Amino acid sequence: xxxxxxxxxxxxxxxxxxxxxxxxxxxxxxxxxxxxxxxxxxxxxxxxxxxxxxxxxxxxxxxxxxxxxxxxxxxxxxxxxxxxxxxxxxxxxxxxxxxxxxxxxxxxxxxxxxxxxxxxxxxxxxxxxxxxxxxxxxxxxxxxxxxxxxxxxxxxxxxxxxxxxxxxxxxxxxxxxxxxxxxxxxxxxxxxxxxxxxxxxxxxxxxxxxxxxxxxxxxxxxxxxxxxxxxxxxxxxxxxxxxxxxxxxxxxxxxxxxxxxxx
Amino acid sequence: xxxxxxxxxxxxxxxxxxxxxxxxxxxxxxxxxxxxxxxxxxxxxxxxxxxxxxxxxxxxxxxxxxxxxxxxxxxxxxxxxxxxxxxxxxxxxxxxxxxxxxxxxxxxxxxxxxxxxxxxxxxxxxxxxxxxxxxxxxxxxxxxxxxxxxxxxxxxxxxxxxxxxxxxxxxxxxxxxxxxxxxxxxxxxxxxxxxxxxxxxxxxxxxxxxxxxxxxxxxxxxxxxxxxxxxxxxxxxxxxxxxxxxxxxxxxxxxxxxxxxxxxxxxxxxxxxxxxxxxxxxxxxxxxxxxxxxxxxxxxxxxxxxxxxxxxxxxxxxxxxxxxxxxxxxxxxxxxxxxxxxxxxxxxxxxxxxxxxxxxxxxxxxxxxxxxxxxxxxxxxxxxxxxxxxxxxxxxxxxxxxxxxxxxxxxxxxxxxxxxxxxxxxxxxxxxxxxxxxxxxxxxxxxxxxxxxxxxxxxxxxxxxxxxxxxxxxxxxxxxxxxxxxxxxxxxxxxxxxxxxxxxxxxxxxxxxxxxxxxxxxxxxxxxxxxxxxxxxxxxxxxxxxxxxxxxxxxxxxxxxxxxxxxxxxxxxxxxxxxxxxxxxxxxxxxxxxxxxxxxxxxxxxxxxxxxxxxxxxxxxxxxxxxxx
Numbered sequence: 001x002x003x004x005x006x007x008x009x010x011x012x013x014x015x016x017x018x019x020x021x022x023x024x025x026x027x028x029x030x031x032x033x034x035x036x037x038x039x040x041x042x043x044x045x046x047x048x049x050x051x052x053x054x055x056x057x058x059x060x061x062x063x064x065x066x067x068x069x070x071x072x073x074x075x076x077x078x079x080x081x082x083x084x085x086x087x088x089x090x091x092x093x094x095x096x097x098x099x100x101x102x103x104x105x106x107x108x109x110x111x112x113x114x115x116x117x118x119x120x121x122x123x124x125x126x127x128x129x130x131x132x133x134x135x136x137x138x139x140x141x142x143x144x145x146x147x148x149x150x151x152x153x154x155x156x157x158x159x160x161x162x163x164x165x166x167x168x169x170x171x172x173x174x175x176x177x178x179x180x181x182x183x184x185x186x187x188x189x190x191x192x193x194x195x196x197x198x199x200x201x202x203x204x205x206x207x208x209x210x211x212x213x214x215x216x217x218x219x220x221x222x223x224x225x226x227x228x229x230x231x232x233x234x235x236x237x238x239x240x241x242x243x244x245x246x247x248x249x250x251x252x253x254x255x256x257x258x259x260x261x262x263x
Numbered sequence: 264x265x266x267x268x269x270x271x272x273x274x275x276x277x278x279x280x281x282x283x284x285x286x287x288x289x290x291x292x293x294x295x296x297x298x299x300x301x302x303x304x305x306x307x308x309x310x311x312x313x314x315x316x317x318x319x320x321x322x323x324x325x326x327x328x329x330x331x332x333x334x335x336x337x338x339x340x341x342x343x344x345x346x347x348x349x350x351x352x353x354x355x356x357x358x359x360x361x362x363x364x365x366x367x368x369x370x371x372x373x374x375x376x377x378x379x380x381x382x383x384x385x386x387x388x389x390x391x392x393x394x395x396x397x398x399x400x401x402x403x404x405x406x407x408x409x410x411x412x413x414x415x416x417x418x419x420x421x422x423x424x425x426x427x428x429x430x431x432x433x434x435x436x437x438x439x440x441x442x443x444x445x446x447x448x449x450x451x452x453x454x455x456x457x458x459x460x461x462x463x464x465x466x467x468x469x470x471x472x473x474x475x476x477x478x479x480x481x482x483x484x485x486x487x488x489x490x491x492x493x494x495x496x497x498x499x500x501x502x503x504x505x506x507x508x509x510x511x512x513x514x515x516x517x518x519x520x521x522x523x524x525x526x527x528x529x530x531x532x533x534x535x536x537x538x539x540x541x542x543x544x545x546x547x548x549x550x551x552x553x554x555x556x557x558x559x560x561x562x563x564x565x566x567x568x569x570x571x572x573x574x575x576x577x578x579x580x581x582x583x584x585x586x587x588x589x590x591x592x593x594x595x596x597x598x599x600x601x602x603x604x605x606x607x608x609x610x611x612x613x614x615x616x617x618x619x620x621x622x623x624x625x626x627x628x629x630x631x632x633x634x635x636x637x638x639x640x641x642x643x644x645x646x647x648x649x650x651x652x653x654x655x656x657x658x659x660x661x662x663x664x665x666x667x668x669x670x671x672x673x674x675x676x677x678x679x680x681x682x683x684x685x686x687x688x689x690x691x692x693x694x695x696x697x698x699x700x701x702x703x704x705x706x707x708x709x710x711x712x713x714x715x716x717x718x719x720x721x722x723x724x725x726x727x728x729x730x731x732x733x734x735x736x737x738x739x740x741x742x743x744x745x746x747x748x749x750x751x752x753x754x755x756x757x758x759x760x761x762x763x764x765x766x767x768x769x770x771x772x773x774x775x776x777x778x779x780x781x782x783x784x785x786x787x788x789x790x791x792x793x794x795x796x797x798x799x800x801x802x803x804x805x806x807x808x809x810x811x812x813x814x815x816x817x818x819x820x821x822x823x824x825x826x827x828x829x830x831x832x833x834x835x836x837x838x839x840x841x842x843x844x845x846x847x848x849x850x851x852x853x854x855x856x857x858x859x860x861x862x863x864x865x866x867x868x869x870x871x872x873x874x875x876x877x878x879x880x881x882x883x884x885x886x887x888x889x890x891x892x
Contacts, residue, residue, distance in 0.1 A: 054760075080762040092760070094753035097746070098565045105750045106761040113743040114763060115771070121746040122568065145565045161761060 005068035007032045007201040008053075008169055013062035015048055022048040024225040025062070032168065033199040035192055037212045040222035041245075046205045047089075047173070049222065053203070054086050054171050055079045066169065085162030086171040090178075091154040095147040099138060099157055102146055103129040106164035132160040136190060152183040159191065170195065172204040176211055184208060188215045213237065265399035267519075274518030275511065276407035276476075279414035280469040282510035284487060285494040286421060286503050287465030293438035293501030294458045297349065298676060300805075301364035302466050303488030304371040309337045309467025310479045311379050314386045317474065323390040334468040341463030345456050348852060353455075355859040358622050362812040363855040365805060368484060369848030375481050377842070386474030406475050413472070417465075418507045425503065434458055438501045489687065489801060493536045496680045499549020508547060530691035537684040541669050544677045566749075566819050568741050581730055588719035596718035597790070598834050603725035604786045606826040607732050609810040611779035613822030614736045616811050618745060619772040620752030621671070624679040625686025626780055626807045628666070629659040631799020632689065633781025634788040638706040641788075648712035652785050659781020660774060662689065667773030671766050674755075686804055693796040705795035709788045725786050732779055733823055739775070740819055748772050780807075813854060815861025824863050 008030040015023045023045040030036050040046050051057035053064055055076040064071045071079050080086070094102050107125035108114060133139050136156045141149065149157065155175065162170055175191065176184035192215050195202045206212050212219060212233070219236040221229040229239045236242055288302045316329030344367065352360055392406035425431035433454055437444045445451045470483075477483075494513050498505025513532055520528040545551045569577065587599055612626045636658030640651040666685040673681055693700045700706065715721050739745050751758045751765040758765045788794050797803065806829070814825025832850065836843035858865040 076759045077762045077764060080760060086760055088756070088760075092754045092757035094750050094757065096565070096753055097749060101565070101746060105746050105758075105763075108743040108746055109762040114747045114768065116743040117739050117745075119742050120568075121741050121743045124743055143565070161757075164761065 005065065006030060007034075007067060008203065009063075009065040009068075010053070011063045011065075013049065013052055013064065014060050015045075015052060015057065016060060021225045023052070023059075023222075026222070026225075026227050027062075028220050028227065028230065030169070030201045030203055032201050033196060035195055035202045035204070035215060035217045037216035037219045038203060038205045038222065039207075039209075039212055039219060043224075044222040045225040046222055048225075050171065050173050050203075050205055054084065080165060083165065083168040084171060085165060085167035085169070087155070087158040087162050087173065087175055089174040091151070091158050093146045093154055093157060093161070096145065098143050098145055099149070100126070100129050100133065100142040102157060103132050103160050103164055106161045110165040129164075132163055133157075135163065135194065136160045152179050152187070155179060155183075155187055156190075159187070159194075163194065166198075167200060170200055170202045170204075172202065174206060175204055176206065176208055184211055185214070191215070265401045269398060269401040269403055270518050270522065271515065272403055272411060273407060274515040275414070276404075276410040277517070278507075278510040278514035279410040279417075280473050280476075281487075281490060281494055281514055282414050282507050283417060283469030283472070284466045285491045285498070285506040285510055286417075287462035287469075288491050289495045289498070289501055289503065289506050290434065290465075291459055291462035292495070292676075294434055294441065295349070295353070295455050296441075297353075297360040297364070298358070298679075299364050299462070300361050300488065301344070301367040301371070302462070302491060303484035303486075304368045305337055305341060305463045305466040306470035306487050307375060307479075307481070307484040308340065308371060309333055309470030310386075310474055310483065311375050311384075311470075312336055312467075313471030313474055314379070314384050314479050317387050326387060326390050330468070330471040330474075333471045334464050337467030337470075338460045338464035341467075342456055342460045344463075345459040348856065349459070350452070350455075351856050352859055355855070358808070358816070359812060359855060359859060362809055363852055365809060366848040366851030366855060368488075369844040369851065371848075372481055372484065373842050373845035373848070377845075379479075379481075381481065383478035383480045385478050389475045392475070404476075410472065410476075414507065414510075418503065421503050430457065485802070489683075490532075492680060492683060493532055495546075496677075496684075497536055497539050497546055499546025500676070502546065502548040502550075505546055505548025526695060527691070529695060530688055533684045533687040533691065537669070537681060537688065540673065540677060540681045540684065544673050544681075566740070569737075581726075584726055585723065588722060593718040596722040598831075600718070600722045600725040600786075600790050601834070602827055602830045603722070603729040604783050604790060605806075605810065605830045606729045606823050607783035607786070608780055608807055609814070609822035609826035610733050610736055610820070611776045611783065611822075612807045613811045613814070613816075613820075613825075614739070614779070615772055615776035616808075617816050617818070617821070618740055618752070619748050619769055619776075621674070621769060621773065622679050622808070623670075623773075623776075623804075624683035624808065625689075625801070625804050626682070626776070627799045627801070627803035628682075628686035628689040629663050629777035629780040630784035630787070630803065630807075631693065631794070631796075632662045632777075633659040633784030634794040634798045635693065635700065635706070635784075636781065637785040637788040638709050638794045641709050642706055648715060648789065652782075652789075655785035655788070656778055656781030659784060660778040663774045663777020663781075664770075667770050667777060671769040671773055683801070683804070686799060686801065690796055690799050690801070693799060700796070703796065705793050707793045709794065710792050711789040715789070721790065725790070728782065728786060732782060733820065736775075736779065737820060744768070744771070809851065813851065813861055815864030815867075817860060818863040818867065821861050821863040825861065828862060 006029040010029065011027045013023055013026040026049060038046055038049065048057060052059045055071070055074050055078065058073055066082055066084065069082065071082060094105060097105070104121065104125055107128055108121065111125065113119065113124060130139065130142065133142055136159050138153065138156055138160060141153060146157065172191070176187055179187065188211050191202060194200065216233055219231065219233055220227055221236060221242050223245050228245060229236055229242045231239070284302065284306050288299060291297060291299050313330050313333035316333050317326050320326070320329050348363055348367070349360060352363055389406050389409070392409050395402040395404050396408065425435055433444065433449055437454060441451070490513060494506060494509040497512065498509030512535070516532050516535060520531040524531060539546065588596055591599070608630050612623060616622045633656045637651045637655030640646045640655055641648070666682070670678055670681045670685065694702055696702070710716070711721060715724050747763055747768050750763060751768050755765045784798060787798065810825040810829045811822050812825070813829050814821030814823065833843070833847060836846050840846060854862070860868060
């Protein structure tokens with residue numbers, strides 16, 4: 001066993017609703033700077049798994065450790081304080097605030113200025129907010145109200161917000177859902193680039209196999225709550241079990257896939 | 264024993280009418296998401312019209328025909344109101360419909376006096392139910408027995424209507440997801456209109472059926488609306504069965520509360536409501552509601568601090584206001600002081616509502632607690648004015664800390680209802696704990712110290728405090744805390760995901776708002792020289808809501824303008840006309856329809872238009888054509 005614990009270590013994660021085992025004994029780990037895709041057909045337990053990692057949901061049993069420290073049972077905001085940024089499947093932003101203000105809120109929270117009643121918030125971390133927006137290519141939108149943005153821009157804003165606490169780990173739930181194909185590639189390219197530069201571990205779920213195979217360093221496959229495969233994109237692509245259970249009749253090689261083909 | 268049975272039956276009879284009105288409100292809210300404040304007014308008109316018709320017609324058919332005809336007539340009025348007023352404001356900011364229906368209520372209160380006179384009207388007995396039934400030596404009016412049967416019958420009819428008819432299915436579907444129903448090609452306009460008509464019909468029927476039991480009078484709307492809110496909340500919004508059970512529960516609490524706990528009879532119902540909301544926010548029979556879909560494309564202008572020019576202008580306005588004592592008489596100065604105090608009150612609620620997105624329906628509680636705090640300190644402890652002014656608001660602060668802790672666990676209309684319940688609890692205590700609060704007689708003789716006694720000095724004091732409070736809250740809006748508060752308003756999910764403890768932030772905002780309202784109340788006690796339970800009553804809470812909405816809930820400082828306009832207009836109208844409510848209500852309805860963004864919101868739109876119209880071709884009017892290309 002190595003002395004340095006992995007960035008993220010998941011062990012025996014289990015959750016059931018009534019008689020349905022949504023997630024059964026899932027274990028995996030993630031290194032810093034690594035991009036790990038969590039895939040599986042609809043109903044495979046991806047979202048349940050994800051929610052247990054970010055604190056939205058409590059596992060029945062099993063553990064999640066971030067750099068050796070237990071995060072199981074912690075609230076989302078506590079997990080964020082431990083250095084985990086996240087984006088949502090359906091974007092969640094502060095719609096009446098400007099793009100810059102959205103980032104500033106995260107920075108204010110990170111700087112523990114939330115109960116500062118007298119300071120001038122527009123000036124707090126203004127430069128830092130600008131830098132983050134530049135990083136995701138949103139500088140030109142800084143003063144636009146967030147409610148006006150196109151969906152792809154909202155996704156990029158979420159990425160900037162997620163990066164505000166200098167995270168060690170990014171959790172991205174279907175980061176490219178609802179985006180145009182070209183935007184998808186751009187967003188994931190950007191994410192991968194930032195992850196490598198800052199040595200951030202990224203865990204993402206995704207339905208778009210083009211995105212998954214192009215950007216993931218490693219892939220884990222869930223089916224009916226259990227982990228059925230793990231490996232490099234090439235290994236997973238070649239795994240007959242994955243092909244049979246998840247990908248169906250090899251449509252992948254023609255560059256397409258059918259969502260929720262099995263399960 | 265027989266006495267208790269009779270008491271129980273009386274409670275059941277009262278429940279029938281309450282159930283009719285509450286089910287109507289519940290249905291309307293379920294589908295249109297409108298908190299129909301005018302529901303009590305429709306109930307009242309139903310009673311008045313039924314009174315007239317039953318007097319005019321004769322015989323058994325005359326009475327029953329009159330009751331039903333009255334309900335139908337009021338339902339028609341409801342249709343008119345829905346088509347002319349509500350249709351225009353479904354997409355206005357949340358709760359703006361409340362302001363509109365409140366305006367209607369004000370108008371109706373004056374209109375019924377105009378038409379039927381100010382005296383109580385005692386209606387006819389129902390033919391066939393004139394006598395009483397003997398029950399072990401106790402008399403039960405036979406009409407009560409009729410009502411006891413009627414309640415479940417109406418429940419059954421409504422149940423059939425909702426389970427067995429196409430319309431009922433649509434209504435239930437719309438209650439769950441009205442966007443989806445619209446997407447399925449249902450004509451939403453007429454669905455809403457018909458739902459509103461049915462709801463109003465039920466309210467009016469409830470009122471009409473009351474005439475053999477109670478005298479008809481022009482304040483019956485406010486009394487019923489509070490009880491109806493309680494019933495709907497306990498039963499669960501949108502649940503008919505829940506409304507029935509809760510109506511029975513509330514009526515029995517009222518019937519037995521007065522026997523068993525005479526000292527706290529009023530409080531009892533609100534205690535139950537508060538407990539239900541805390542334990543089961545969606546009510547006994549309601550279902551936890553999925554968060555409503557946010558209207559896409561919010562058109563809110565990003566808030567920004569005042570520019571230096573605007574600061575100068577505000578300062579100039581303040582200086583002008585401070586010069587008032589040079590040319591105004593004592594009466595005008597007293598009015599000025601009152602307006603300044605209401606500015607404090609309004610900006611405190613505005614902070615909670617606009618910045619925090621938490622619309623309190625019981626904000627007067629903290630205003631009144633501040634006033635009572637001062638009265639206790641001044642009268643019981645005999646402390647000097649300056650100490651009282653500093654410490655009195657702490658009572659408001661403590662009240663807000665305790666109640667706010669529970670209230671911020673909820674959101675939206677449930678938050679509103681819980682704050683209403685808390686306010687009514689505080690009001691009941693002030694009203695019934697006579698030995699300490701003086702009850703209805705209040706606490707008299709709270710006079711300012713000599714340095715603040717003259718109208719001009721007091722005016723300067725009130726104006727100064729109002730200015731300080733407004734500036735401080737404005738600073739808070741643009742402080743990191745203000746950003747965090749707005750963040751929790753916009754998205755609790757995202758706030759938590761960036762490390763913000765949303766409940767704690769909202770609780771803090773609640774305490775700030777409550778304390779600030781307490782400061783207003785403290786000054787108010789000295790202005791009036793007395794405190795009464797009315798100082799924390801529901802009509803004062805509604806006043807605060809109206810001031811905020813009138814000024815513009817989406818603005819930073821709309822509360823200031825809203826308070827000045829509303830209060831000045833109110834005071835002026837009362838001095839000018841006997842029909843002040845009619846005019847004021849009409850004015851509010853007009854504002855709602857013509858300027859749905861409130862006064863300040865409207866000014867902002869105008870200013871923006873002017874700014875944008877300088878480069879040619881970019882005016883607002885040209886926009887649709889551009890986007891059509």
